[in-house]
Amino acid sequence: MFSWQAMAMLKTAxxxxxxxxxxxxVNLRDGRTVWIRPIQAADALPIAGTxxxxxEDEIRRRFLHPVKALSDDYLMRxxxxxxxxxxxxxxxxxxxxxxxxxxAVARLSSDDNGGRAEFGILVSHFVSGxxxxxxxxxRLIEWCKHKQIRHLxxxxxxxxxxxxKLAESLGFVRESRHTxxxxxxxxxxx
Ligand SMILES: CC(C)(COP(=O)(O)OP(=O)(O)OC[C@H]1O[C@@H](n2cnc3c(N)ncnc32)[C@H](O)[C@@H]1OP(=O)(O)O)[C@@H](O)C(=O)NCCC(=O)NCCS
Numbered sequence: 729m730f731s732w733q734a735m736a737m738l739k740t741a742x743x744x745x746x747x748x749x750x751x752x753x754v755n756l757r758d759g760r761t762v763w764i765r766p767i768q769a770a771d772a773l774p775i776a777g778t779x780x781x782x783x784e785d786e787i788r789r790r791f792l793h794p795v796k797a798l799s800d801d802y803l804m805r806x807x808x809x810x811x812x813x814x815x816x817x818x819x820x821x822x823x824x825x826x827x828x829x830x831x832a833v834a835r836l837s838s839d840d841n842g843g844r845a846e847f848g849i850l851v852s853h854f855v856s857g858x859x860x861x862x863x864x865x866x867r868l869i870e871w872c873k874h875k876q877i878r879h880l881x882x883x884x885x886x887x888x889x890x891x892x893k894l895a896e897s898l899g900f901v902r903e904s905r906h907t908x909x910x911x912x913x914x915x916x917x918x
């Protein structure tokens with residue numbers, strides 16, 4: 729039997745989930761409007777179709793190695809994330825999923841025991857330098873708070889000053905005991 733207290737807790741959890749899944753309208757400095765929203769399966773086609781428009785360098789910074797195209801398997805996992813462990817938020821044109829081009833993607837994946845999550849982010853050069861990186865990273869941090877994930881981490885190329893600066897402004901620190909040549913591991917304690 730439901731108690732009033734249990735009902736109230738369910739209501740609060742549903743409200744928090746709705747907040748995480750909200751669509752946010754953002755007006756960019758260059759006059760364009762984008763929607764910040766969780767990814768949907770229908771976003772797979774526009775993402776795959778425009779991948780070749782990205783610069784080699786931004787792909788290498790995101791994946792830490794060159795990538796020519798996104799595999800079907802990768803696209804499926806990206807656009808249909810497991811709601812228990814993964815979260816993907818995007819900045820897209822203000823149209824329905826499938827019709828909208830996607831300008832930026834931020835993703836996190838939590839580990840098996842749920843205490844830590846790894847992030848990856850790519851804000852394409854079409855919309856970079858307008859605050860989207862910060863907005864998307866904040867949405868990932870919000871999700872971690874909701875799921876009680878204590879550590880959000882990512883691997884960043886040592887010369888990726890934009891990401892290192894962005895992360896620093898959000899409170900990330902460099903993890904000194906992680907030593908892969910050319911890569912800095914950054915971590916935020918939440
Ligand atoms: C790094 C990246 C996510 C930044 O996204 P963005 O939307 O351009 O960043 P924002 O506009 O939100 O900038 C936020 C802060 O980051 C820093 N920053 C962003 N671009 C910068 C640049 N080119 N040089 C130095 N600092 C920069 C600044 O501190 C900036 O704050 P400010 O605008 O108040 O100065 C984006 O350039 C990108 O996706 N790069 C390729 C992929 C990648 O590097 N991924 C990270 C590893 S997973």
